[in-house]
Amino acid sequence: RAPETTSRATTEGYDGGDRSAPLLADSDTGDGDFSPSTIPRSKRMEAVGVMYARVAALLSVAAAATVAVCTLMPAELGGKGTVLFSAHPVMMSAAYLLCMGLGMMAYLAPVQFKRRSREQHRVLQLLALVLAAGGLAAIMVNKRRLGKSVVPKTVHAWVGASALALSAAQSAVGLQKYAQASAKGYSGFKWHGLLGKSTYLLGAVTIALGIDETFKGALKYSLMVATSSTAGLILVVSNRWFPVLGYRLASSSELDSAISAED
Numbered sequence: 001r002a003p004e005t006t007s008r009a010t011t012e013g014y015d016g017g018d019r020s021a022p023l024l025a026d027s028d029t030g031d032g033d034f035s036p037s038t039i040p041r042s043k044r045m046e047a048v049g050v051m052y053a054r055v056a057a058l059l060s061v062a063a064a065a066t067v068a069v070c071t072l073m074p075a076e077l078g079g080k081g082t083v084l085f086s087a088h089p090v091m092m093s094a095a096y097l098l099c100m101g102l103g104m105m106a107y108l109a110p111v112q113f114k115r116r117s118r119e120q121h122r123v124l125q126l127l128a129l130v131l132a133a134g135g136l137a138a139i140m141v142n143k144r145r146l147g148k149s150v151v152p153k154t155v156h157a158w159v160g161a162s163a164l165a166l167s168a169a170q171s172a173v174g175l176q177k178y179a180q181a182s183a184k185g186y187s188g189f190k191w192h193g194l195l196g197k198s199t200y201l202l203g204a205v206t207i208a209l210g211i212d213e214t215f216k217g218a219l220k221y222s223l224m225v226a227t228s229s230t231a232g233l234i235l236v237v238s239n240r241w242f243p244v245l246g247y248r249l250a251s252s253s254e255l256d257s258a259i260s261a262e263d
Helices: 001-013 045-073 084-108 111-145 155-184 194-213 215-237 244-251 252-262
Strands: none
Touching: 045 194, 045 215, 045 244, 084 155, 084 194, 084 215, 111 155, 155 194, 155 215, 194 215
């Protein structure tokens, strides 16, 4: 009976039993892979993760769309209008706030969908890289058209260049991980997940700095709050910091409904 008691103590912390039991048995491996020692195996906490991921996904769509609309607004309304420069913030916001954020949260799906989650992660991150490359091309062409240097000079430009370099490196490493996992059933580069989240954070900081340079007044601060809070929630969810929040805030009926939907 002793082993069974130990097992229950590990999981009942999620289901209303021993709250002194740890919510997570260990820290995440950092590579997005599920394993019994690193994530909660309780279906209830899986449901909490999916619930938070859905909210974060909706907010990421709304944030990226808001940046696009505000950028394309006429200059008299505080935007930049439909000019070449506008492609830069629109594509960068879609790359980081939307595609990269959704790609990071893809692994929150239940463990039985791991193969599908890996494929979704790969497609979304490659799409993010393509959009980021398009945004970079737009700003470089615009600078050359205006006779300006393409060498980074502002904090926004230097932080953005660092985020882009890391994004390209992460994509290369991610493709190697995907090939290893497909061929051998396991992959190395365990630091890939941690570096990916750091890259996303750097991208979010770049977006905030870009908003500060591009917009003015209440519109600037509204966009900074919207994008930064969305990026923060995505980082919380993708790092699986939601168990404590989910256990305290999510009602039993909400969790039961989410579990039933998954079944």
